[in-house]
Amino acid sequence: MKAVKEFVVPAAVLTAICLVVSAALAGTYQLTEPVIEAAKRAEADASRVVVLPGGADFKEVTVSGVENIVEAYEAGNGAGYVITGKAKGYGGDLQVMAGIDKDGKIAGVKLMDNNETQGIGSKTGEDAYTSQYKGKDSTLEGVTAVSGATISSKAFQSAVTSIFQAYGSLAGVEVAAPEAEDYKTVVFPDVTEFTEVALDGAKAAYKAGDAGYVIVIEAAGGWEHAAGPMEIYVGVANNGKIAGVAVGENHEAPPSPETAVVLKQDYLSSYIGKTSPDDVDNVSGATQTSRGIKKGVRTAMELAPALIGDTTPQVDLTVAEDGSASAVIGAVRVEIDATGKVAGVFAADETADLASVAPEEVKEAMDNALAAYNASKGA
Amino acid sequence: MNKLKILVNGIIKENPVLVLVLGTCPALAVTNSTINGVGMGLAATFVLICSNVVISLLKKVIPDKVRIPCYIVVIAGFVTVVQLMMQAYMKSLYDALGIFLSLIVVNCVILGRAEMFANKNSVFDSFLDGVGMGIGFTLALFLMGALREIFGAGTFCNIPIPGLSSQPIAILAQAPGGFFVYGFIIAMLNKVSHGKAVKRKTFDCESCPSHAGCSGALKGGCGR
Amino acid sequence: MSNLKVIAPAPHFRSGETTSSIMLSVVAALIPAVVVSFLVFGPRALLLEAVCVAASVLFEYLFRVLMCGRDNTIWDCSAIVTGLLLAFNLPVGIPLWMAVLGCAVAIIVTKQLFGGIGQNFANPAIVGRIFLLVSFGGSMTTWAAPNGYFGVDAVSGATPLAILKDPELGLKPLPDMLNMLLGIRGGSVGETCIVALVIGGIFLIWKKVITATTPVVFLATIVILSLCFGLNPAYELVAGGAVLGAFFMATDYATSPVTESGKVIFALGCGVITMLIRAFGSYPEGVSFSILLMNILTPHIDNLTRKKPFGGVVK
Known part of the structure; x- marks a missing residue:
């Protein structure tokens, strides 16, 4: 009998309590379940009506x-x-x-x-x-x-x-697919035909009609926490200068909105006309991404000669007996006097106006002319 | 015991969080904002009052051997009721408290008071004790939540405070800060009450939850 | 306490060293670094150091005398050392109120609340620094980039360790070794000039305030592990707060082990944790965390390396 008191009674009491509590819980659940369900459904429906106003049922x-x-x-x-x-x-x-x-x-x-x-x-x-x-x-x-x-x-x-x-x-209707972004056209907007060419060291390369080439580099080394590399599209014109830069697939997402700036053409257009990324400023606040782009551009420019050939400007230098010289580089003719200074700059074509030549090209022509002149003097 | 004394006991003299050091988990976890802290306090208070009353009603019925499981079942029942009610009628608070609502079941305050008070005292006394302890718990959580939110996040009840919200002391809103603030409040309380709050005369070995593994029990008490 | 007579058994030797004389030696050892901090970072560095020292002394005085009615311990000069070391761990541009808050945590929380000098559980300056780092991450990691003695660039720049952590920043040149040694580089006010710190450290060793064990083992561990992890050992040695930590913070009496073998274990642990954080963790600098963690382990290290007293019984 003692066994009954020691084992059976406690177990019985515990069971009884469990039953009572379960009953109470079941009752509460019955009471609240419709409210909870309705609230859930209303919430879901409400969110559906937000995206489709006028929808019901x-x-x-x-x-x-x-x-x-x-x-x-x-x-x-x-x-x-x-x-x-x-x-x-x-x-x-x-x-x-x-x-x-x-x-x-x-x-x-x-x-x-x-x-x-x-x-x-x-x-x-x-x-x-x-x-x-x-x-x-x-x-x-x-x-x-x-x-x-x-x-x-x-x-x-x-x-x-x-x-x-x-x-x-x-x-049961046809849906049109969105257009995929073509970065090649961003770089060479006027070119319609791109043919793929092989280029060692680049992810891909395309001949952009007659205007030049597009070199695609997969550049690692942008934002430090990026999950993957950046695709840099570099357009190289036939004269060896950068025609444009675009950033394709990338995982740049650092904690600053400046990244948007560095990926857009407003900034990337500052590469146009240059031969290397050296003079291009970084976007402050997106320094790492800027550097990554520069690395990609640098690599592309190193590979570019394989496609467009050597583009070091040809200097046609004629040195006169009195020490002055005349140099023709591209569309510019530079006159240098006997002291080694630039005496005048003219368009190479007599009928053309110097103003039709881009100022950067003029300056470059002057630099190249002086360099060639000094080299010829053994200086 | 004087009824009023029972009620007030739980607020200062035997404040469950600051003196008895019970219920520290929710005290540290949900006090990163004032509203969460108070919400948790009120939910726990409700469960505490109900469980104290029920356990006191059943104190003669529940045999000693199975008292802990019985208490837990009763407490869990009330917590589930509170959970369902909150989910139905106070969804935002329910979402804010999240898992800590279910953890009220193992909140030491509730089980502790059941052990230390409800199974030895009358129903009305247990009710008052529940109210007092609950108020003390809620006040402590409000205090911690307010301090941590004001200095750690620069807001009070989600309203930014000018001057503090620009450079809050971020560590206070995180785990280490919780401990800092907790210790600080206990120290302040001790200083204000000149150490009187620390004495725990009402402990006796038999009813202490850690009686089985306590070395002090052999020597006749924990000597506090 | 100060009215009680002290009874001790023979031998009755007095070395003439007091707490304040030891602390003043430490302050003297830090003077070269103070001078360099002025040269490299400008008068703001001196202001920061002065404010930290003043705040530390003030907090210690206020707490002991006004709050607790205990004896005034500011004359043991330990608060001066704590204030100076905390200042050395901060960037020069940090708002002064933050530095004062750090001093409060260092002196009141870490030192006084645990019982005053000798009873702190961790180096107070380290705890103050970590508190500030977690609370005010932005201000604590904005470094000024000096470009020589007497010239500070107000432009915020990365510290050498941050440059090392980011492979792309490698395009930006790391300061060369001479600049690193002389302190012309980004960093907190006191950690940059290795030469000044080493001079101070050698002074302390010569005055027998510290033993060479902890700094040597700490720095050697850093060198060896940097070789294992494929980093530049000379660079890892002089970059960041390693030298400052090794000579001045890992050697705090109360929080480092007593025996030489204990010190070896302590310094080894510091070096390992520092390099793990530098190589694999997301913080570029790990010295303060490593010293804190090893401080906490010090009582256990002391237990393990307790020497058997002559004629005593080993438990």
């Missing part, structure tokens, strides 16, 4: 044959679809919810689950970025990335493209 539908789709809902009132797509961003997958109206245009987009860097990639969730999507169709023409958050922006766009594909499959 959402029903889930399945999408087949399209990758990177998380879920899709059709608005019961025919307003369109709300589809959630995903893509690999900077910190892992990011999810985008987009509302496509019945005309196949975006009614709204919203950044959902993501691990993008706070203040940088997370800016793709902000109104300033998402509002530009409104009204766009599947080509996403004119969409610009968030400065300094290239990868997150690209991922966002990619997710939206997947969403359009899903829309196409659900609504």
